Amino acid sequence: MALSKKPYKGCRDLFPKEKREQNFLFDTMHLAAKQFGYEPYDGPMLEEVELYRAKSGQELINDQIYSFTDRGKREVAIRPEMTPTVARMVAGVHREIPKPIRWYSIPNLMRYERPQKGRLREHWQFNVDIFGPDSIYHEIEILQVAINLFNKFGANENQFGIQINNRAFVDFFFNKTLGLDQDKAYALYKLVDRYTKLKPEAFEEQLNEIGLNNEGSEQFKKYLDIDSIDKFKSFAGEISFSSEKWDFENFFTTLEKLNLLNYVEFNASIVRGLDYYTGLVFEIFDKHPENRRALCGGGAYAGLMSIFGEEKLPGVGFGLGDVTLKDFLEVHNLMPDFSTPQHDLYVAAEDDNLEIDILNLSTNLRNLGLNICHHTAKAKFKKIIQAAAKSGSGAVGILQSHENQTQIKIKNLNNNTTETFKLSESEKIKLFILEK
Amino acid sequence: MALSKKPYKGCRDLFPKEKREQNFLFDTMHLAAKQFGYEPYDGPMLEEVELYRAKSGQELINDQIYSFTDRGKREVAIRPEMTPTVARMVAGVHREIPKPIRWYSIPNLMRYERPQKGRLREHWQFNVDIFGPDSIYHEIEILQVAINLFNKFGANENQFGIQINNRAFVDFFFNKTLGLDQDKAYALYKLVDRYTKLKPEAFEEQLNEIGLNNEGSEQFKKYLDIDSIDKFKSFAGEISFSSEKWDFENFFTTLEKLNLLNYVEFNASIVRGLDYYTGLVFEIFDKHPENRRALCGGGAYAGLMSIFGEEKLPGVGFGLGDVTLKDFLEVHNLMPDFSTPQHDLYVAAEDDNLEIDILNLSTNLRNLGLNICHHTAKAKFKKIIQAAAKSGSGAVGILQSHENQTQIKIKNLNNNTTETFKLSESEKIKLFILEK
Numbered sequence: 001m002a003l004s005k006k007p008y009k010g011c012r013d014l015f016p017k018e019k020r021e022q023n024f025l026f027d028t029m030h031l032a033a034k035q036f037g038y039e040p041y042d043g044p045m046l047e048e049v050e051l052y053r054a055k056s057g058q059e060l061i062n063d064q065i066y067s068f069t070d071r072g073k074r075e076v077a078i079r080p081e082m083t084p085t086v087a088r089m090v091a092g093v094h095r096e097i098p099k100p101i102r103w104y105s106i107p108n109l110m111r112y113e114r115p116q117k118g119r120l121r122e123h124w125q126f127n128v129d130i131f132g133p134d135s136i137y138h139e140i141e142i143l144q145v146a147i148n149l150f151n152k153f154g155a156n157e158n159q160f161g162i163q164i165n166n167r168a169f170v171d172f173f174f175n176k177t178l179g180l181d182q183d184k185a186y187a188l189y190k191l192v193d194r195y196t197k198l199k200p201e202a203f204e205e206q207l208n209e210i211g212l213n214n215e216g217s218e219q220f221k222k223y224l225d226i227d228s229i230d231k232f233k234s235f236a237g238e239i240s241f242s243s244e245k246w247d248f249e250n251f252f253t254t255l256e257k258l259n260l261l262n263y264v265e266f267n268a269s270i271v272r273g274l275d276y277y278t279g280l281v282f283e284i285f286d287k288h289p290e291n292r293r294a295l296c297g298g299g300a301y302a303g304l305m306s307i308f309g310e311e312k313l314p315g316v317g318f319g320l321g322d323v324t325l326k327d328f329l330e331v332h333n334l335m336p337d338f339s340t341p342q343h344d345l346y347v348a349a350e351d352d353n354l355e356i357d358i359l360n361l362s363t364n365l366r367n368l369g370l371n372i373c374h375h376t377a378k379a380k381f382k383k384i385i386q387a388a389a390k391s392g393s394g395a396v397g398i399l400q401s402h403e404n405q406t407q408i409k410i411k412n413l414n415n416n417t418t419e420t421f422k423l424s425e426s427e428k429i430k431l432f433i434l435e436k
Numbered sequence: 437m438a439l440s441k442k443p444y445k446g447c448r449d450l451f452p453k454e455k456r457e458q459n460f461l462f463d464t465m466h467l468a469a470k471q472f473g474y475e476p477y478d479g480p481m482l483e484e485v486e487l488y489r490a491k492s493g494q495e496l497i498n499d500q501i502y503s504f505t506d507r508g509k510r511e512v513a514i515r516p517e518m519t520p521t522v523a524r525m526v527a528g529v530h531r532e533i534p535k536p537i538r539w540y541s542i543p544n545l546m547r548y549e550r551p552q553k554g555r556l557r558e559h560w561q562f563n564v565d566i567f568g569p570d571s572i573y574h575e576i577e578i579l580q581v582a583i584n585l586f587n588k589f590g591a592n593e594n595q596f597g598i599q600i601n602n603r604a605f606v607d608f609f610f611n612k613t614l615g616l617d618q619d620k621a622y623a624l625y626k627l628v629d630r631y632t633k634l635k636p637e638a639f640e641e642q643l644n645e646i647g648l649n650n651e652g653s654e655q656f657k658k659y660l661d662i663d664s665i666d667k668f669k670s671f672a673g674e675i676s677f678s679s680e681k682w683d684f685e686n687f688f689t690t691l692e693k694l695n696l697l698n699y700v701e702f703n704a705s706i707v708r709g710l711d712y713y714t715g716l717v718f719e720i721f722d723k724h725p726e727n728r729r730a731l732c733g734g735g736a737y738a739g740l741m742s743i744f745g746e747e748k749l750p751g752v753g754f755g756l757g758d759v760t761l762k763d764f765l766e767v768h769n770l771m772p773d774f775s776t777p778q779h780d781l782y783v784a785a786e787d788d789n790l791e792i793d794i795l796n797l798s799t800n801l802r803n804l805g806l807n808i809c810h811h812t813a814k815a816k817f818k819k820i821i822q823a824a825a826k827s828g829s830g831a832v833g834i835l836q837s838h839e840n841q842t843q844i845k846i847k848n849l850n851n852n853t854t855e856t857f858k859l860s861e862s863e864k865i866k867l868f869i870l871e872k
Binding site for chain 1: 442455458470490544569571580690694
């Protein structure tokens with residue numbers, strides 16, 4: 001029986017058009033990160049399962065991780081996210097390198113998802129992290145890098161926004177104001193995380209189960225109503241949340257002075273799951289009515305080094321997947337057309353026995369830095385022109401035998417001029433091809 | 437107990453220096469492939485095990501593949517090589533696209549290896565394939581792309597060479613000349629593949645087991661002695677190997693006219709295992725006395741489409757791993773120094789309350805295309821200079837409060853000149869920073 005030609009479920013075959021699109025995303029990511037002084041890194045495709053268990057708990061492993069036992073009886077997993085890997089790597093070297101540590105990566109990741117729009121089992125994720133002393137400037141910088149990336153694609157504050165919250169603030173409210181023990185605080189976090197997905201009755205029921213007193217319930221509902229920076233500040237004042245835990249006045253003032261406040265909204269329902277965050281948490285969301293969803297998330301985490309027995313080294317970071325980013329760019333018409341490749345010259349011959357000439361000319365032009373698509377089999381004029389057009393070349397060259405010499409007739413497809421050259425004139429040919 | 441900070445066995449943590457080195461390899465690969473009109477593609481990290489079983493047999497799966505059963509009871513494997521994936525993808529689309537199809541990729545692959553020098557469990561592999569009608573020009577082009585890549589790194593024919601053989605020739609010799617049945621031919625292929633690793637006695641013993649007659653044994657030993665193109669041609673003549681099966685005269689003449697024959701040696705012991713090759717097979721090898729080993733291999737294969745129920749579409753390709761390539765470049769001193777990043781400017785402040793100025797100036801300079809590493813925490817002059825040097829920046833800028841205005845003093849570290857600017861003069865600052 002013939003084998004399937006389809007890719008494994010939830011994974012993509014990236015044909016040249018799709019791969020050029022992805023390379024465009026990657027190139028822009030590299031640029032955005034480098035402009036802020038971030039250095040590239042990468043880690044293994046496989047990690048020991050223990051790493052994810054320590055960071056995210058058994059739940060993620062049971063539900064979402066591709067894990068198996070290797071031939072050496074090690075329990076391993078294909079990386080579902082990059083943060084545990086970067087934390088492990090930083091834990092190994094942070095003593096020897098200056099702070100802050102600014103690193104980025106674009107790894108391929110696997111999660112056991114039910115494939116749906118914007119969510120696949122395999123995706124590539126732009127990961128940007130800064131490690132160093134706790135500072136609102138690091139939180140702001142991570143937002144800046146993300147905004148810079150979207151700006152580079154041509155997106156502005158009408159197209160995307162950033163919803164923020166702060167886990168130190170939520171912790172303070174749950175523990176100090178509401179006086180919850182660890183179990184109840186955990187249950188309430190889970191409820192906040194599901195808040196926007198629950199129907200009002202289901203929400204009320206689950207809130208009742210947690211068993212806050214009347215005053216607590218009222219305060220909690222007021223908390224959930226926080227949807228602006230002003231409401232946040234007023235609520236923070238009411239519960240006496242101290243700026244020692246988060247220097248929010250300075251945070252918002254700085255964003256304002258950097259002209260970035262127009263990107264930012266406060267949203268109390270963002271807590272980023274039960275994850276490892278301890279400070280700022282945020283989600284970048286698409287403002288397009290047809291694609292209104294979170295594009296990426298991130299935040300500040302202080303405790304990740306401890307699982308490696310290392311002293312505290314706070315970090316802030318975010319991860320942005322290539323699938324959601326591509327959806328965003330397409331819905332806003334920000335994805336350029338990559339349907340054809342971009343060769344400089346397509347070259348072929350109308351006459352017999354010109355293979356060596358084609359190959360030598362192509363080599364000479366490549367040595368001058370040009371991208372040449374050559375075709376050694378003899379072809380008819382019309383076929384050559386058609387093939388050149390399909391190949392997306394900027395020029396087409398046809399070798400001809402002429403009075404015992406080989407010559408090349410070149411049509412520049414950018415300005416529709418045609419000229420004939422001797423094969424030895426590769427410098428002149430290059431100039432002619434590159435004319436606009 | 438604290439978790440390990442080491443990567444999974446046989447995998448690498450690529451810290452910024454190592455990742456910059458790898459990016460240099462990747463960038464050069466992209467360039468080399470694009471110069472020949474090759475288009476990028478990629479496929480899934482996981483494939484169904486059936487794909488590798490159909491192509492390479494159960495042996496590879498038992499010994500070398502990371503395979504497991506997913507939650508949907510599918511038997512899957514982490515890709516150990518890219519050829520099955522590219523064949524699957526081409527099988528799905530080849531009817532709709534012009535031939536030849538020229539594709540390349542740089543995927544990360546996993547094999548269950550015993551880690552040793554130049555051989556890890558995870559590596560990235562440059563894969564280049566051309567699909568289209570059977571043609572010696574496609575075989576030659578693949579050799580050209582490989583040679584072009586090595587030349588781009590600065591390597592020449594004194595540093596690397598290509599050993600070739602042809603499976604159509606070996607098949608002809610085994611089947612027609614020696615008259616072997618399938619089992620015996622298979623056993624003899626295995627013996628050739630192990631030839632250079634076996635001691636003479638072991639070789640004789642295994643040859644006896646196969647049971648060639650005296651004349652056959654003599655001919656086989658003569659075959660193994662072929663180590664030059666002349667010897668090959670003479671042997672091909674003796675056994676009446678027909679150029680219909682491989683147009684070798686034209687193949688070698690073309691290589692000669694392209695000045696590439698100096699890279700090529702004939703080596704009868706190269707058969708590329710029991711793999712799917714049907715025509716040219718080759719290995720690129722390092723000529724350095726301390727690293728004399730195969731760097732990469734490839735060849736021509738005609739039958740891969742059949743496992744997908746598709747008509748014949750011959751292909752030629754090669755795969756080159758990043759680990760072996762890096763070893764090659766290092767032993768020949770061809771790896772540039774990537775120990776420090778390359779920022780354009782490191783900027784910090786000596787005085788208090790200049791964070792906003794630092795951030796705004798950095799943004800303005802980034803908008804002009806510069807890569808800026810900023811430091812918001814106030815620091816002493818000497819510390820700033822040290823940090824800038826470590827960051828590998830081309831210039832260091834120090835903000836100072838001066839008569840109620842903020843100014844920036846910049847030292848260009850390329851030409852050791854220093855100048856002071858107003859913060860508004862970002863265009864002037866850019867020009868000064870980029871001066872050599």
